[in-house]
Amino acid sequence: DAGVTQSPTHLIKTRGQQVTLRCSPKSGHDTVSWYQQALGQGPQFIFQYYEEEERQRGNFPDRFSGHQFPNYSSELNVNALLLGDSALYLCASSYPTGSEAFFGQGTRLTVV
Amino acid sequence: DQQVKQNSPSLSVQEGRISILNCDYTNSMFDYFLWYKKYPAEGPTFLISISSIKDKNEDGRFTVFLNKSAKHLSLHIVPSQPGDSAVYFCAASAHNQGGKLIFGQGTELSVKP
Numbered sequence: 001d002a003g004v005t006q007s008p009t010h011l012i013k014t015r016g017q018q019v020t021l022r023c024s025p026k027s028g029h030d031t032v033s034w035y036q037q038a039l040g041q042g043p044q045f046i047f048q049y050y051e052e053e054e055r056q057r058g059n060f061p062d063r064f065s066g067h068q069f070p071n072y073s074s075e076l077n078v079n080a081l082l083l084g085d086s087a088l089y090l091c092a093s094s095y096p097t098g099s100e101a102f103f104g105q106g107t108r109l110t111v112v
Numbered sequence: 113d114q115q116v117k118q119n120s121p122s123l124s125v126q127e128g129r130i131s132i133l134n135c136d137y138t139n140s141m142f143d144y145f146l147w148y149k150k151y152p153a154e155g156p157t158f159l160i161s162i163s164s165i166k167d168k169n170e171d172g173r174f175t176v177f178l179n180k181s182a183k184h185l186s187l188h189i190v191p192s193q194p195g196d197s198a199v200y201f202c203a204a205s206a207h208n209q210g211g212k213l214i215f216g217q218g219t220e221l222s223v224k225p
Contacts, residue, residue: 042116103156
């Protein structure tokens, strides 16, 4: 079982650029959530996808968008990058009823 | 508005002793609580959870206690081992929120040999 996999592991972007992060869920999971973890803080919920639809959204601007594919994998897109978007981006997968979420290793995004 | 709080940023414990990590929450709609452990350069790993219908859940060396009236939960690790050194996050969810997790800020546990 491959678990949750994310790519890339590290990324450096320039302010104003756009970035796409990718996530493959754990086998058997069909719900994918994205979290942003700033340094010294706990993960913050960005949004959740189920059946290719955004089911819930946290307090993040529209610059953050996502997509889920028929194979349940997901992308997180961030437009017009700001320095403050520098963080660890975590993908988590689960069954739609919630319970435990399993996390990937994260993508470390640095905006310069 | 920090709905889940871990007020101790760090904790140092001697190997073999008990580690107690605390977490407080404010939202009475939360009905499921989880603890995650995170090593540097890795994603959080699920450790143990508890439903609001229980007040205790045990799994090996790990026990979580829930006090609903105080809106407080704690994670006990007995005996503590050096490999337990990591950042521990408390998280909460509400059944009507479809699995959205609200995390605390984390407590860094250091277990010294």
